Amino acid sequence: MSTPSGVLVVGASAAGLATAEALRRKGYGGALTLVGDEPHPPYDRPPLSKQVLAGTWTPERAHLRTAEVLDVLDARFVLGDPAVALDVPTRTVVTASGLELGADAVVVATGVRPRTLPGQADLAGVHVLRSLADSLALREDLLVARRLVVVGDGVLGAEVAATARGLGVDVTLAGPQRFPLEAQLGPFVAGVLADLHAERGVRLRLGSAVTGLTGDGRVDGVLLDTGEVLPADVVVVALGAVPATEWLDGSGLTLDNGLVCDARCRAADGVYAVGDVARWHHDRLGFPLRLENRTNATEQAIVVADNILGAQRSYEPVPYFWTDQFDAKVHVHGTPAADAEATVVDGDPAARRFVVLHERDGVPIGVLGWNMPKQARQLRLHHLAPQAPLPEGRR
Amino acid sequence: MTTTPDTSEVPHYPMARAQGCPFDPPPELRKLQEEGPLTRVRLWDGTTPWLVTRYADQRAVLGDKRVSADMTHPTYPRQAPGNASLSFIGMDDPEHSRLRRMVGSAFMVKRVEAMRPAVQKIVDDAVDALLAGPRPVDLVEAFALPVPSLVICDLLDVPYADHDFFQGNSKAMVNRDSTVEERTAASGALAEYLGRLVARKIENPGDDLLSRLGEKVKAGELTHRGATEMAVLLLIAGHETTANMIALSTLALLRDPDQLALLRDTDDPSVAVTATDELLRYLNITHGGRRRVALEDLEVAGQLVKAGEGLILPNDIANRDTEVFTDPDTIDVTREARHHLAFGFGVHQCLGQPLARLELQIVYRTLYRRIPELRLAADFEDIPFKHDGFVYGVYSLPVTW
Numbered sequence: 001m002s003t004p005s006g007v008l009v010v011g012a013s014a015a016g017l018a019t020a021e022a023l024r025r026k027g028y029g030g031a032l033t034l035v036g037d038e039p040h041p042p043y044d045r046p047p048l049s050k051q052v053l054a055g056t057w058t059p060e061r062a063h064l065r066t067a068e069v070l071d072v073l074d075a076r077f078v079l080g081d082p083a084v085a086l087d088v089p090t091r092t093v094v095t096a097s098g099l100e101l102g103a104d105a106v107v108v109a110t111g112v113r114p115r116t117l118p119g120q121a122d123l124a125g126v127h128v129l130r131s132l133a134d135s136l137a138l139r140e141d142l143l144v145a146r147r148l149v150v151v152g153d154g155v156l157g158a159e160v161a162a163t164a165r166g167l168g169v170d171v172t173l174a175g176p177q178r179f180p181l182e183a184q185l186g187p188f189v190a191g192v193l194a195d196l197h198a199e200r201g202v203r204l205r206l207g208s209a210v211t212g213l214t215g216d217g218r219v220d221g222v223l224l225d226t227g228e229v230l231p232a233d234v235v236v237v238a239l240g241a242v243p244a245t246e247w248l249d250g251s252g253l254t255l256d257n258g259l260v261c262d263a264r265c266r267a268a269d270g271v272y273a274v275g276d277v278a279r280w281h282h283d284r285l286g287f288p289l290r291l292e293n294r295t296n297a298t299e300q301a302i303v304v305a306d307n308i309l310g311a312q313r314s315y316e317p318v319p320y321f322w323t324d325q326f327d328a329k330v331h332v333h334g335t336p337a338a339d340a341e342a343t344v345v346d347g348d349p350a351a352r353r354f355v356v357l358h359e360r361d362g363v364p365i366g367v368l369g370w371n372m373p374k375q376a377r378q379l380r381l382h383h384l385a386p387q388a389p390l391p392e393g394r395r
Numbered sequence: 396m397t398t399t400p401d402t403s404e405v406p407h408y409p410m411a412r413a414q415g416c417p418f419d420p421p422p423e424l425r426k427l428q429e430e431g432p433l434t435r436v437r438l439w440d441g442t443t444p445w446l447v448t449r450y451a452d453q454r455a456v457l458g459d460k461r462v463s464a465d466m467t468h469p470t471y472p473r474q475a476p477g478n479a480s481l482s483f484i485g486m487d488d489p490e491h492s493r494l495r496r497m498v499g500s501a502f503m504v505k506r507v508e509a510m511r512p513a514v515q516k517i518v519d520d521a522v523d524a525l526l527a528g529p530r531p532v533d534l535v536e537a538f539a540l541p542v543p544s545l546v547i548c549d550l551l552d553v554p555y556a557d558h559d560f561f562q563g564n565s566k567a568m569v570n571r572d573s574t575v576e577e578r579t580a581a582s583g584a585l586a587e588y589l590g591r592l593v594a595r596k597i598e599n600p601g602d603d604l605l606s607r608l609g610e611k612v613k614a615g616e617l618t619h620r621g622a623t624e625m626a627v628l629l630l631i632a633g634h635e636t637t638a639n640m641i642a643l644s645t646l647a648l649l650r651d652p653d654q655l656a657l658l659r660d661t662d663d664p665s666v667a668v669t670a671t672d673e674l675l676r677y678l679n680i681t682h683g684g685r686r687r688v689a690l691e692d693l694e695v696a697g698q699l700v701k702a703g704e705g706l707i708l709p710n711d712i713a714n715r716d717t718e719v720f721t722d723p724d725t726i727d728v729t730r731e732a733r734h735h736l737a738f739g740f741g742v743h744q745c746l747g748q749p750l751a752r753l754e755l756q757i758v759y760r761t762l763y764r765r766i767p768e769l770r771l772a773a774d775f776e777d778i779p780f781k782h783d784g785f786v787y788g789v790y791s792l793p794v795t796w
Contacts, residue, residue, distance in 0.1 A: 025766065025768070025796055051662070051664075068516065068523075072523040072526070072527070294662070299767075329729075377656070381653060
């Protein structure tokens with residue numbers, strides 16, 4: 001494949017920017033355009049539920065690059081103008097304002113959008129958290145809130161609960177699992193996390209599904225499937241996210257819980273996907289995978305940039321994410337599972353410094369570190385298959 | 396009574412590092428640390444000062460007013476022939492404090508923190524230049540040296556037009572390929588330049604460090620020569636040290652990709668903070684041992700050290716003391732290692748440490764994120780280490796991405 005003369009990246013967040021930067025680093029000198037639906041320059045999302053929400057960072061500090069650095073990238077940024085359609089044969093993207101942008105290679109990096117509860121749009125005081133604007137709006141409400149209910153017991157919900165508690169708000173965390181993050185961490189580590197939240201004064205109302213919201217104009221409660229109502233003046237809905245692929249309906253691309261790609265992150269000839277939206281075939285694991293985490297955005301972007309420039313690289317990472325809640329820094333490598341056998345292999349859970357190994361049928365599948373990131377990484381190296389997407393020189 | 400030790404069995408100091416372990420202290424030094432807190436070593440000039448190997452004892456000595464840092468003391472254990480006096484580094488109180496206070500305010504955490512945007516800009520621009528330049532590239536020449544040099548330009552308010560002159564000469568001063576004459580000429584030119592700059596600041600003071608020194612000269616508290624010496628000290632202390640840390644720590648991280656990934660991927664800014672101190676602890680870069688001379692008889696770890704005897708306190712071995720650091724021979728960028736001795740301890744503790752920390756933190760939060768595929772472009776075995784330098788590091792570091 002010849003070097004493209006124009007690359008269009010749809011999505012101007014971490015994965016889109018990382019793709020553009022990797023192309024330039026690898027010597028790509030052609031036209032480069034990034035299209036983003038938000039008006040802001042690229043920013044980082046992990047701080048939105050932590051430092052930005054807590055107010056310890058100004059919003060600008062979450063920007064991934066300064067204006068000067070973006071200048072040097074020599075890319076055209078079309079911001080605040082979402083893509084609404086892609087014509088695959090001609091690789092032409094149409095934006096909401098009517099721009100038609102053509103390119104030799106199109107990179108889909110549109111991320112995900114939060115799931116919502118029925119009727120939540122009509123109630124004031126109900127928030128989702130995905131964008132900088134979401135984070136700032138939530139912070140404004142939290143500063144005067146008395147009772148926050150977080151709907152959703154995953155990573156985002158638990159992080160918001162921890163941050164809000166740090167702001168002195170009365171917080172209830174509601175969700176269907178027995179412990180927060182049980183699906184991601186397994187019952188053992190999730191149980192320690194539940195203890196931590198309880199100690200820090202988060203009310204855990206877990207084990208019941210949320211069925212709706214109550215209120216007239218402004219939210220005043222969260223309805224559980226038990227019939228119980230949790231009173232609230234602010235609610236955060238953190239029920240996970242769905243890939244932002246609506247704009248690709250009718251494009252002919254395969255959409256199934258993400259933009260479906262081959263092992264090289266290619267959805268069609270000259271069309272690639274990267275980041276939260278990409279569901280690519282992980283060759284070594286042998287099944288399609290979609291990862292919503294920050295490290296994946298950078299590492300997948302490097303592989304996609306290589307492949308745009310003619311390489312034939314498969315993307316085979318060991319999945320990795322981290323979460324910070326109160327004083328806990330939890331680092332998760334591989335694919336831990338709720339039904340895996342969990343063994344403490346280092347440290348001491350009572351001291352809140354430990355590493356847990358997850359095994360299924362005697363095969364290691366995940367390593368979880370609690371305030372022991374270094375040891376967790378070392379065990380990851382030892383137990384999990386070597387990480388494939390390293391640059392050639394390090395293999 | 397004076398006992399002259401039998402020097403035939405006294406080990407030489409400094410000692411050689413083990414082949415293939417360029418980040419670790421010499422094995423002989425480790426052995427001495429395991430064997431006991433104090434031992435005699437023999438220096439280049441045949442003298443046999445005490446070597447203090449353990450962290451706690453080094454801190455005790457560095458905090459003791461009965462020891463002197465006066466390099467002109469007749470039995471001061473000198474690192475090499477010659478009498479390089481570097482302003483207040485080689486003086487005792489009260490003169491040391493009087494001079495140090497004149498520049499101290501410039502390095503107060505709050506003032507240094509105000510330099511953050513300017514330092515970030517310097518680092519951003521340097522990464523831009525790397526990315527726009529050829530590959531592979533020598534990271535020392537293209538990044539590690541220019542960044543601290545430009546930060547010092549900023550600190551001393553060196554006019555922009557003089558940056559090239561300033562950088563060119565500071566580079567020649569530390570370049571291994573420079574001849575002795577070239578190095579002397581470069582440092583002479585810089586000293587002369589800084590002297591003129593001080594004179595200019597006396598005429599036209601601004602809100603910068605040299606202008607404050609200029610005021611002291613005008614008030615008669617400092618000679619013009621003393622002010623120039625201090626400016627040279629700040630240049631040397633702030634330039635080569637930080638440059639070596641940037642290059643050496645990047646090499647250490649490239650050899651430990653897990654630690655590099657941990658630092659690169661987190662949104663938690665405290666990791667760059669802990670990584671900075673951990674890498675300082677692990678790498679030290681000053682490997683010649685801190686030097687002192689006892690002014691009175693004193694006891695160190697149960698051993699009598701007599702007045703006039705020299706003391707050598709190598710921070711590289713103290714920072715690997717298992718009594719203080721768990722698993723000291725591995726890098727853990729999340730470790731709380733701020734109490735390391737890489738900046739020394741006591742009244743002479745590095746004045747510029749807030750600035751050094753700031754520069755390193757910004758480099759660690761910028762370089763590896765902007766170039767996540769950064770990798771060595773040479774065999775590790777072929778990287779030239781500064782085994783012969785006063786400041787440890789690498790002479791060159793070929794990288795690509």
